[in-house]
Amino acid sequence: MTVPHEFTPSSIADASDDETIPYAAFLGSGEPYASIFVNNMWLLPPKAGAELEWGAGWYYDTTVARKHEYWRDIDLPTATKDLRQLRRDLHEWGFCLIEDGLSAEQCARIRDRVEDQAAAERALGIAYMVESQQHVWSLINKGSDFVGLLEHDPAAVQAGPMIERLLDETLGKGWNHFSLLANISYPGCHPQPMHQDQTWIAPIHTHEAPVLVNSMYVLQDVDEHNGGTLLVPGSHRANGTAETGLYGPLPRPINLEARAGTVLMFDGRMLHGGAVNHTDRFRYVLTNSCVKPWARQQENFLLGTRPEVLEAASPKLLSRLGLQASIASSLVEGFGYRGTGRAGDTNGHLAAIRHEYDHGGYRHVGELSMQELDALDVDALSLAKVQREFEEHRDQAALETMMALNDLLPSRSDPTSDV
Ligand SMILES: [Fe+2]
Incomplete structure (x- = not known):
């Protein structure tokens, strides 16, 4: 594969003069x-x-x-x-x-x-x-x-x-x-x-x-x-x-x-x-x-805390342990994006993810294809289970919106679909 010369390591090194790099002096200061x-x-x-x-x-x-x-x-x-x-x-x-x-x-x-x-x-x-x-x-x-x-x-x-x-x-x-x-x-x-x-x-x-x-x-x-x-x-x-x-x-x-x-x-x-x-x-x-x-x-409280302690933990403790995801932190496969980070908010309840790991294993969403959907059991995906149980916005109307958007997709079998 040929890449433009400017992207090669030697060219990048040539164009990197310490004198002109913003923040270099600060980052290398060794302070305090x-x-x-x-x-x-x-x-x-x-x-x-x-x-x-x-x-x-x-x-x-x-x-x-x-x-x-x-x-x-x-x-x-x-x-x-x-x-x-x-x-x-x-x-x-x-x-x-x-x-x-x-x-x-x-x-x-x-x-x-x-x-x-x-x-x-x-x-x-x-x-x-x-x-x-x-x-x-x-x-x-x-x-x-x-x-x-x-x-x-x-x-x-x-x-x-x-x-x-x-x-x-x-x-x-x-x-x-x-x-x-x-x-x-x-x-x-x-x-x-x-x-x-x-x-x-x-x-x-x-x-x-x-x-x-x-x-x-x-x-x-x-x-x-x-x-x-x-x-x-x-x-x-x-x-x-x-x-x-x-x-x-x-x-x-x-x-x-x-x-x-x-x-x-x-x-x-x-x-x-x-x-x-x-x-x-x-x-x-x-x-x-x-x-x-x-x-x-x-x-790392998510990995290091005993299951018994997590199961008994109050919402306040879970929040202080960092087990409340929010839009900017600790998402697991997207779960937590609707979380506020506040104690007791089920939308970011990471202990639920840990619970899945502790009880039978967590099954991730991997590469998916519309061609292979029939072979996939969505109920076996841990994310689907946690979404259903803990995400408040995921109601019937939300599902219907998702499905309706997919109806806009051109059909792969339609010969006119790629114009
Ligand atoms: Fe110290």
Whole structure:
């Protein structure tokens, strides 16, 4: 096959001069980390397997705010149940601390469940371990309290309605869960590299508002000894100039100091990272990131959620898991195009698709031909079944319109039809 010369790889390469390509400098900027690391070399993470250095000024070599040379006289957020204060803290500092967000009972119950689950995953050799932490993923499948957390059900998290309110205000209503996992700092672990949780949109930086908000459930007292998370207060706001790039020199991090049951909510733009655990005990927290509903989620809830959990899930939970299709997202063979994305809207009810997969297999529509329609059983197509059951607009009148349009087709056997 001969194609015009302009479409050949060599011609395309010749016509692609970096100097003239719009957006190339931005897309290749490496921001926000390029400016963060150039202007704050002490934030560079240790090399894999390297001995950690103490007394040399590295980011992980720090302490809690009240003992910190730079931060101790600054009025940083402290744990409170005052929603107005929490709202201000989250906006101004990029984080807030909900005091007793979990009751003592809730906290103990969830911690016991996580501890047992994490140990069993290690014992089976299926755990996810990195140099800084063990992660226990798909908590949605691993205990009813986790489903309660995802719903912000007060039976699982007494501050649920308040967390929900802050998420609605910061992300806008209709946000989705990004993931819910346990982050377990083990004795002798490395610190995590400092990062922003909304890095997946880099180099885009949203100056107006975050696209991710994380809720960390603190399951035992944390401090500078057992791995209280490293935070750079206020770093959700880019402080750079034309000379520095997006970020200029930053203040040093603190270790989170919080009581068991505290819920740390933080802005997806705030720099933070898992800390070193200097003790001989595990340190347990959960992180539940929530995102704008157009984001691709970290956990694929459509594939990864147990059938039993999905069958029992409320419309609110299904919506937050991203299982409500709408015109712009997650269509399956066209199903969902009439969906609003809102909780309970049957027109975008993706759990119905998953149900078909779980019960006997999903049969897709493939290549069709008018010549072979008689051999096809439309009732065997999963799409037809789901359309009939869940699409509200697909009534008799709609079917008749479809059929009437087909009557306009020229007949293939009519010799005059191709004029
Ligand atoms: Fe993070």
